[in-house]
Amino acid sequence: MAAKAGASPATYSPSPTTYKKNRPPIFTDVDWVRPDGRDFHQCRPAFLRTGAVNAASGSAYAEFGNTKVMVSIFGPRESKKAMIYSDIGRLNCNASDNKEISSQLHKSLEGAIMLDTFPKTTVDVFALVLESGGCDLPVVISCASLALADAGIMMYDLVAAVSVVCTSSCLGKNLVIDPVSEEENYQDGGLMITCLPSRNEVTQLTITGEWSTPKIHEAMELCLDACSKLGKIMRSCLKESSSTSQE
Amino acid sequence: MQEKIAEEEMVTPGEVLGKGSEVKAGRGAYIAPYNNTVYASLTGRRCIVPSSPESPDQRPTVEVIGHKAHGPVPEPGCVVIARVTKVMARMASADIMCVGSKAVREKFSGIIRQQDVRATEIDKVDMHTSFRPGDIVKASVLSLGDARAYYLSTAQNELGVVSAESMAGGTMVPISWTEMQCPLTGQIEQRKVAKVGA
Numbered sequence: 001m002a003a004k005a006g007a008s009p010a011t012y013s014p015s016p017t018t019y020k021k022n023r024p025p026i027f028t029d030v031d032w033v034r035p036d037g038r039d040f041h042q043c044r045p046a047f048l049r050t051g052a053v054n055a056a057s058g059s060a061y062a063e064f065g066n067t068k069v070m071v072s073i074f075g076p077r078e079s080k081k082a083m084i085y086s087d088i089g090r091l092n093c094n095a096s097d098n099k100e101i102s103s104q105l106h107k108s109l110e111g112a113i114m115l116d117t118f119p120k121t122t123v124d125v126f127a128l129v130l131e132s133g134g135c136d137l138p139v140v141i142s143c144a145s146l147a148l149a150d151a152g153i154m155m156y157d158l159v160a161a162v163s164v165v166c167t168s169s170c171l172g173k174n175l176v177i178d179p180v181s182e183e184e185n186y187q188d189g190g191l192m193i194t195c196l197p198s199r200n201e202v203t204q205l206t207i208t209g210e211w212s213t214p215k216i217h218e219a220m221e222l223c224l225d226a227c228s229k230l231g232k233i234m235r236s237c238l239k240e241s242s243s244t245s246q247e
Numbered sequence: 248m249q250e251k252i253a254e255e256e257m258v259t260p261g262e263v264l265g266k267g268s269e270v271k272a273g274r275g276a277y278i279a280p281y282n283n284t285v286y287a288s289l290t291g292r293r294c295i296v297p298s299s300p301e302s303p304d305q306r307p308t309v310e311v312i313g314h315k316a317h318g319p320v321p322e323p324g325c326v327v328i329a330r331v332t333k334v335m336a337r338m339a340s341a342d343i344m345c346v347g348s349k350a351v352r353e354k355f356s357g358i359i360r361q362q363d364v365r366a367t368e369i370d371k372v373d374m375h376t377s378f379r380p381g382d383i384v385k386a387s388v389l390s391l392g393d394a395r396a397y398y399l400s401t402a403q404n405e406l407g408v409v410s411a412e413s414m415a416g417g418t419m420v421p422i423s424w425t426e427m428q429c430p431l432t433g434q435i436e437q438r439k440v441a442k443v444g445a
Contacts, residue, residue: 057317057352076320077353085394114277114288118320120391149260152317154288156277157261198261199279199286231261238290239257242314 035180036065043162043178043226048143048237050150051245058151062143065180066133071144073151075123089118093144095127101137102127104204108141108161108194111203114154123153134180138163141194142230149238157196158234159203160227164219165190166211175219177226191216193223197231200224254294257314258287264309270295271304275311289313318352321388321397328409329357329399331382337361339378341386341399356396359386363400364439376425376437377401383410385441407441 038044044065053059056072063069079090091110095101105127113123125147127140138161145159165179165187176183184190189209195202207216258264264276267283273296275289287293291313298305321327321343329341343355362369364377378384385406386399401407413419413429413436421440422428428435 058315076317078355079394081395083394085391087391120394121320149290150315152289152313152315154275154277155260156288157286158259196261198263235259235262238259242257242290245314 034176035182038178040174040176041222043230046142046230046233048146048234050146050238050241056147056151058147058149058153060143060147060150062139062146064133064135064139064178066131067136067139068130068133069127069136069139069143070130071125071127071140071147073123073125073144073147073153075151076118076121076153077124079120079122083122085120087119088115089113089120090122091115091125092122093125093127095140096129101129101140104137104206105141105144108159108204109144109148111201112145112155112157112159112196113148114156117154123148123151132181134182134184135163135178137161138178138192138194142234146234146238150241157199157201158231158238159194160197160230160234161192161194161204162223162226162230163190163192164223166209166215166219168210175215175222177222191219191223193220193227195224195227197228254292256293257290258293258311259290260286260288262287264293264311269306271298271306271308273308273310275313276309285309287311290315319346319349320351321346321355321357323388323390326385326387326406327357327399329384329386331359331378331380331384334374334378334380336374339374340396341384343397343399357386357388357399358392358396359384359399359401363389363398363402366402369402377439378408379411379436379438381412382408382438385409401439401441404442407439409441409443411436411438 047063050060052061053072056074059072061070093102093106125144129136141161164175164177166175166189168188189211192206194204264285264287267278270285272278272285276285277288278285289311291311294310294312296308298307327343328345329343331339331341333340339359341357343357361372364372386401389398389400392398411419415429415432417429417431419427419429424440425437426435427438
């Protein structure tokens with residue numbers, strides 16, 4: 001059908017009024033108070049227990065605020081017949097069919113486990129997130145390394161993981177450590193470090209979103225400091241549970 | 248005999264056990280080459296084994312005695328107890344149930360090849376007169392084998408069939424190196440028998 005003379009041609013570009021739509025700032029002032037009353041650089045208190053699952057070789061339960069995670073370890077056990085022979089062991093991570101968490105969990109753990117102490121066999125790591133209250137992946141990683149230590153798998157060191165989000169538009173220009181789900185939704189960028197606390201080595205570093213270089217440095221220092229503190233908590237949990245099981 | 252002195256304190260993976268110049272790393276510990284420090288790799292009690300007086304290296308060995316032993320894994324050289332599942336012309340398949348004296352959590356697959364059944368006349372071995380499906384055998388692990396199974400060997404006097412059921416259903420009694428007899432029917436069946444006891 002012929003267009004009417006003088007009518008503007010059809011176009012898909014958005015109309016000027018809705019073009020520059022920013023996320024509306026939640027609080028125009030900088031006084032964002034965290035839902036649980038924490039400081040911006042304060043992590044949630046960690047509750048860790050090992051030996052939760054009897055059927056597994058090793059297991060651990062972690063509760064960081066509202067994030068509750070349980071990890072069980074099976075192995076070393078025979079690899080599936082279809083697998084090719086390998087003279088080092090295999091690590092198989094499964095986080096209730098969440099491919100992303102499973103693959104990141106695998107990357108962070110494989111640097112810490114001595115795979116050549118169990119050749120040809122497989123260690124299965126099953127992670128279950130019972131409640132997701134923000135910062136799931138770091139809690140899963142820390143819990144998994146506790147469970148591996150409980151299972152007696154030889155490791156170079158425990159793996160502690162912490163994440164930080166940077167927010168510039170919504171919550172004021174801040175680095176928020178150990179974010180809850182609400183804070184993760186408003187992030188401009190996220191950074192997660194998994195490190196071996198006593199050896200001061202990093203097994204995985206994940207940076208997403210918008211970061212400036214000084215912010216990255218500051219966030220990394222924050223995370224590494226928090227990781228070493230988390231490492232101490234994890235060690236005391238292991239020692240406590242193994243001394244109670246000895247009695 | 249060297250005395251092991253186990254300490255009271257628990258150590259966790261990654262904790263420093265000593266300097267590489269003063270101690271050697273034993274089981275449950277490892278040495279980091281870049282700073283020559285011995286770290287623990289297991290959770291358990293630290294234990295120091297003094298070195299033997301004749302050895303040139305006088306450093307004591309530090310070990311970590313695990314508080315919780317996970318299921319054992321077959322290693323080359325260890326003796327295992329296995330149950331025979333399949334007997335074929337040139338090999339027999341067996342499921343490894345115990346490693347040493349500890350039971351495994353989940354079974355491992357093993358294979359006994361024709362040439363590993365006994366030490367003499369290995370090319371004249373008839374697999375069906377050595378094993379039957381269901382026999383419990385004591386074998387030693389030769390190697391990690393291939394992707395599917397560990398390689399096992401019964402080529403010693405104290406290795407071979409430890410317990411077997413006759414066709415009538417009774418537990419057979421060994422009467423020689425190659426024969427076992429059923430107590431119910433008196434029937435003699437052929438097996439590669441293990442010499443058990445002193």
